[in-house]
Amino acid sequence: xxxxxxxxxxxxxxxxxxxxxxxxxxxxxxxxxxxxxxxxxxxxxxxxxxxxxxxxxxxxxxxxxxxxxxxxxxxxxxxxxxxxxxxxxxxxxxxxxxxxxxxxxxxxxxxxxxxxxxxxxxxxxxxxxxxxxxxxxxxxxxxxxxxxxxxxxxxxxxxxxxxxxxxxxxxxxxxxxxxxxxxxxxxxxxxxxxxxxxxxxxxxxxxxxxxxxxxxxxxxxxxxxxxxxxxxxxxxxxxxxxxxxxxxxxxxxxxxxxxxxxxxxxxxxxxxxxxxxxxxxxxxxxxxxxxxxxxxxxxxxxxxxxxxxxxxxxxxxxxxxxxxxxxxxxxxxxxxxxxxxxxxxxxxxxxxxxxxxxxxxxxxxxxxxxxxxxxxxxxxxxxxxxxxxxxxxxxxxxxxxxxxxxxxx
Numbered sequence: 001x002x003x004x005x006x007x008x009x010x011x012x013x014x015x016x017x018x019x020x021x022x023x024x025x026x027x028x029x030x031x032x033x034x035x036x037x038x039x040x041x042x043x044x045x046x047x048x049x050x051x052x053x054x055x056x057x058x059x060x061x062x063x064x065x066x067x068x069x070x071x072x073x074x075x076x077x078x079x080x081x082x083x084x085x086x087x088x089x090x091x092x093x094x095x096x097x098x099x100x101x102x103x104x105x106x107x108x109x110x111x112x113x114x115x116x117x118x119x120x121x122x123x124x125x126x127x128x129x130x131x132x133x134x135x136x137x138x139x140x141x142x143x144x145x146x147x148x149x150x151x152x153x154x155x156x157x158x159x160x161x162x163x164x165x166x167x168x169x170x171x172x173x174x175x176x177x178x179x180x181x182x183x184x185x186x187x188x189x190x191x192x193x194x195x196x197x198x199x200x201x202x203x204x205x206x207x208x209x210x211x212x213x214x215x216x217x218x219x220x221x222x223x224x225x226x227x228x229x230x231x232x233x234x235x236x237x238x239x240x241x242x243x244x245x246x247x248x249x250x251x252x253x254x255x256x257x258x259x260x261x262x263x264x265x266x267x268x269x270x271x272x273x274x275x276x277x278x279x280x281x282x283x284x285x286x287x288x289x290x291x292x293x294x295x296x297x298x299x300x301x302x303x304x305x306x307x308x309x310x311x312x313x314x315x316x317x318x319x320x321x322x323x324x325x326x327x328x329x330x331x332x333x334x335x336x337x338x339x340x341x342x343x344x345x346x347x348x349x350x351x352x353x354x355x356x357x358x359x360x361x362x363x364x365x366x367x368x369x370x371x372x373x374x375x376x377x378x379x380x381x382x383x384x385x386x387x388x389x390x391x392x393x394x395x396x397x398x399x400x401x402x403x404x405x406x407x408x409x
Contacts, residue, residue, distance in 0.1 A: 022046050023058045027065070030082045040086045049092045052231040059174030066178070073185070080182065084220055091227045102263030104163075104245045105230050107254065111155050112222045114256035118148060119215055127211050134204050139197050142211070146194040148256070152218065154331045155255035156183040159225075162245045162252070163233060170236045175229055182221060189214045239265055253312075253331020304391040305379075306334045310350060313388070322372055322393050334389075353378035354386050370395040 026047075029039045043050075066076065099106050123145045130138045160183065164176040193210045196203065237245075246263050279288050287295070296303065296316045302323065304315040312329045334350075335343050352358040353376075363374045375392040 019047060019054060020057055023050070023054060024061055026086065027058065027062055027079075027083070030079050030086070031065075036082050036085055039082075043086055043090055048090070050087060050090050051092050052228065052235060055087070055091065055228055056172055056174070056232055059172070059178070063174050063177055076178075076181065077185070080178065081220065084224065088223065100263065101260035102246070104158075104242055104249060104263075105234060106263075107249070107259045108155065108158075108230065109226060110257055110260060111255040112226065115149075115152060115155075115218060115222065118145070118256065119218065123149065123211070123215060127208065127215075131204070131208060134200070134202070134207075139200055142207075143194060143197045146190055146197065149214070149218075150187075150190050150194075151255045151332060152190070153187060153255075153333075154253040156187065157331070158245075158249055158252050158254075159183070159229070162248055163229075166237050166241050166245070167233060172232065172236065175232075179221075179224065179229065182217070182224075186214065186217050186221065189217065250330070251313075253329070300394065302391075302393040304393075305388055306350075306391070307388040308354075308386055310334050322367065322370060322395055349376055350389060353389055356386075364396070369397075371397045371400065 026039055026043060029042070030036075071079070099109070123142075126138065126141045126145050130142055160176075160180050164180065167173075168176055189210055193207065193214060196207045196210060200207070243265060249259075279286050280292060297318050299316065299318065302316055302318060302321055305313050307313050310333050312332055312334055315329070335346055349358075349361050352361070359378050361376045365372050365374070373394045373396045375394075377390045377392065378386060379388045379390050381387050
């Protein structure tokens with residue numbers, strides 16, 4: 001009986017090895033330029049449905065070959081695109097038992113739906129309008145769409161900084177190199193499209209080809225994530241690891257939306273709870289996190305902090321904010337939080353602060369029924385190193401209305 005069992009196990013191992021060799025052959029057929037339809041027919045006939053586990057093993061093999069061959073960007077994209085076309089529809093769908101509101105996977109997928117909506121309802125129609133007429137108004141719409149679309153950077157950054165490191169712990173390095181590289185191509189293309197539009201010189205075809213590339217690559221990336229990366233991650237990462245990813249996601253921010261809920265798994269991270277319930281020792285006192293947040297939110301001013309990389313890290317949340325803020329701006333570059341016509345002013349202020357040319361910059365404007373005083377301060381550490389910028393906004397109408405004196409006694 002044991003001999004029969006051993007024979008069955010060995011047969012199963014042999015089958016897996018045979019399938020892996022067939023998958024490697026698929027890769028080499030693509031690499032050598034074989035017709036995509038022929039290769040897809042081979043997969044349908046010889047392999048049929050492919051599991052995420054098989055894709056993971058193939059990914060490791062591909063990465064070794066890619067590093068050895070030192071493929072160019074164009075060649076890498078050709079192989080990656082052809083491989084996705086061939087495997088599309090052949091990957092076994094994996095159910096997500098932990099895909100509940102607030103879980104990192106749920107949030108990633110939620111962001112993907114928002115990205116799809118942005119492409120379909122805004123960017124694609126704007127591209128069609130621009131193709132018919134490259135008017136200033138149509139150019140402005142596309143610039144605005146590019147600003148919104150670059151929110152994808154937060155989606156990608158959470159993958160790269162939170163998800164990929166855990167996969168690497170399990171020896172899965174393919175996404176860290178291959179997918180990250182594709183993420184960067186998308187980032188660069190969005191930046192290039194915005195640059196072409198901002199400095200538009202009549203090169204309509206270049207703008208159109210860049211934007212269509214962006215749409216195509218984002219659509220393909222969503223497929224890669226939801227059919228390969230996310231199932232791969234769900235099959236390897238532990239609940240503790242997902243808890244850490246969820247906790248650290250807020251620092252980076254979210255793309256076009258926020259988590260549907262606060263994910264509260266049955267097992268609670270005691271260390272994180274201790275931090276949230278604990279105290280912060282400052283140079284001139286000790287405050288609980290709750291006290292500190294209440295204090296900042298009760299100031300009669302709005303505060304926003306931008307770090308040394310121009311990323312929005314914090315804003316106070318008082319009862320009567322002057323300018324609307326949503327948590328979606330957290331982790332976003334401050335330049336993309338402003339309309340194109342004023343982005344260059346923001347850039348100039350930050351350049352002056354970073355170079356040490358200025359320490360403050362002030363503006364005052366009429367806004368609705370308020371007279372708003374806006375102040376920017378360069379934040380520096382003890383070594384005078386630039387650490388970021390503090391935006392301080394206040395309605396000074398009540399202050400200007402003050403007359404005479406009002407004493408305590």
